Amino acid sequence: MTLTQHEQKIVDIVSQHPGILDNPKLRREIAKKYELSEKTLRNRIAELKKRGLITSSNSNKESFKPELLNSKGELNLSALWNIILMKKWFILKSSIGVSILGIIYALVAPVYFSSMISMYPAGDLGSGGGSLGEFQGLAKTFGIGGLGPAPSYNIPDIVNSRRLKKNIVLKKWETVQYPDGIDLIQFWELDEPKLFSLRTWLLKLVKNNSFDTDTIKVLTNEAIIELDNLIKTNEEVSGLITISVLMQEPQLAADIANYISEFVKDFISIEQHREAVRNKNFILRQMKDAKVQLEISEDELTIFRKNNPSSHETPRSKMMRSRLESGVDENRAVYITLRQQFEIAKIDEAKENLHINILDIAEPAVKKAKPKRTLIVIMSFIVGIIASIPYVVYAHTNEEEA
Numbered sequence: 001m002t003l004t005q006h007e008q009k010i011v012d013i014v015s016q017h018p019g020i021l022d023n024p025k026l027r028r029e030i031a032k033k034y035e036l037s038e039k040t041l042r043n044r045i046a047e048l049k050k051r052g053l054i055t056s057s058n059s060n061k062e063s064f065k066p067e068l069l070n071s072k073g074e075l076n077l078s079a080l081w082n083i084i085l086m087k088k089w090f091i092l093k094s095s096i097g098v099s100i101l102g103i104i105y106a107l108v109a110p111v112y113f114s115s116m117i118s119m120y121p122a123g124d125l126g127s128g129g130g131s132l133g134e135f136q137g138l139a140k141t142f143g144i145g146g147l148g149p150a151p152s153y154n155i156p157d158i159v160n161s162r163r164l165k166k167n168i169v170l171k172k173w174e175t176v177q178y179p180d181g182i183d184l185i186q187f188w189e190l191d192e193p194k195l196f197s198l199r200t201w202l203l204k205l206v207k208n209n210s211f212d213t214d215t216i217k218v219l220t221n222e223a224i225i226e227l228d229n230l231i232k233t234n235e236e237v238s239g240l241i242t243i244s245v246l247m248q249e250p251q252l253a254a255d256i257a258n259y260i261s262e263f264v265k266d267f268i269s270i271e272q273h274r275e276a277v278r279n280k281n282f283i284l285r286q287m288k289d290a291k292v293q294l295e296i297s298e299d300e301l302t303i304f305r306k307n308n309p310s311s312h313e314t315p316r317s318k319m320m321r322s323r324l325e326s327g328v329d330e331n332r333a334v335y336i337t338l339r340q341q342f343e344i345a346k347i348d349e350a351k352e353n354l355h356i357n358i359l360d361i362a363e364p365a366v367k368k369a370k371p372k373r374t375l376i377v378i379m380s381f382i383v384g385i386i387a388s389i390p391y392v393v394y395a396h397t398n399e400e401e402a
Contacts, residue, residue: 003053006044007044007048007053010044010045010048011048011054012078013041014045014048014054015076015079015082016078016082017030020041020045021054024038027042080393083396084389084392090392091384091385091389091392094384094385094387094388095381095382095384095385096384097384098381098387099380102376102377102379102380102381103373103376103380106371106373107373110248111368111370111371112230112248112253112369112371113246113247113248113249113253113364113365113367113368113369114245114253114365114369115244115245115247115250115254115256115257115362115364116242116243117242117243117260117358117360117361117362118240118241118242118243118358118359118360119155119261119264119356119357119358119359120238120239120241120356121153121155121239121355121356122355122356153268153271153355155233155235155356156233156241158263158268159231159233159243159264160228160233162224164260164263165224165231166220166224167263168227168259169183169184169185169220169223169224169227170183170184170185170220174255175187175249175252176249176251184223184226184227185219185223187252188226190219190222190223230246230247231246231260232244240359243257243260244257245257245260245362246370251364253362253364253365254363255362258361258362261362265355265358268356269355276348276349279345279348280345280346280348280349283338283341286338287335287338287339290331290338293331293335294328294332297324298328300324301324301325301328304320304321304324308320
């Protein structure tokens with residue numbers, strides 16, 4: 001039913017102040033507040049009662065159920081607020097109950113400590129440094145193939161590699177509880193039988209359609225997944241890379257973080273040295289081929305000179321002599337250049353390059369990183385309020401319809 005603006009105003013006033021239906025004194029005060037006479041307000045309420053838009057009620061507020069939506073389909077905030085006030089104790093109890101669950105979780109959740117390292121790549125890490133970069137231009141000039149671009153290494157990719165995480169999982173770590181060393185599979189008790197595991201039950205259910213799997217591989221994979229959630233890598237615009245590790249023991253977190261930095265340094269150093277060796281061997285093969293070509297061209301020129309002395313040269317023989325001499329000069333230039341590059345490649349192979357600069361090494365944390373118990377309790381209380389309000393509104397709507 002469509003209400004006039006004045007009628008809707010009366011309905012809203014009654015929704016906000018249901019006591020005016022039975023309390024003349026309160027009705028006079030409310031009428032004065034809204035710039036109405038008590039008589040006008042009383043008459044309008046009587047008219048709306050006759051039309052069934054307002055029901056008679058005693059002073060008990062809970063018996064009055066205001067409309068949540070007005071005639072325009074808009075949410076009546078005052079009506080919503082009245083519902084919340086009427087059900088405030090239920091909302092409070094629900095929030096306290098959720099908060100208690102949050103407290104229980106905060107107390108039983110495993111405690112983690114965080115350790116962090118920071119590093120940045122040295123200047124020649126991603127460049128095609130050494131003789132490789134110089135020789136690529138030479139190779140293109142003389143049509144020598146087989147030499148690819150210089151490799152570059154992305155540190156976050158190395159940190160996130162399965163190879164590194166598998167090494168961490170299977171390595172024996174000295175901890176407070178296990179001073180003789182223990183791997184992360186045993187540290188996290190992944191190899192211990194559980195009272196109930198949904199995953200194990202499902203695997204048994206479909207066992208006839210599956211293949212046998214090595215238990216160690218399965219446990220290693222589970223530990224890698226667990227570890228993946230505990231290692232975070234962040235790369236700044238400036239190039240600084242930070243790696244944080246969460247573990248149940250502060251010293252263990254620091255040891256794993258420092259192991260990661262050493263692994264990254266060793267991996268890049270080994271790969272760069274392997275590339276230097278490959279580069280040197282490639283240049284050596286090209287140099288040997290160039291030497292053979294030079295000797296062949298020199299022999300051809302010597303035979304030509306013997307068979308065609310300069311005193312009996314013809315225009316054609318003179319042209320052939322010039323071509324052979326040009327071929328010798330070209331092959332000699334290639335051989336000399338390759339010989340120079342070979343010596344540079346040997347130096348690159350022998351020297352140790354600085355590829356990673358470690359800015360901060362990991363140290364044992366003095367405070368726990370998680371769980372943040374205060375935050376958990378506060379968020380639980382807020383979630384309890386947010387979840388209970390829709391419930392009481394839904395229950396109120398159902399009561400009205402009934």
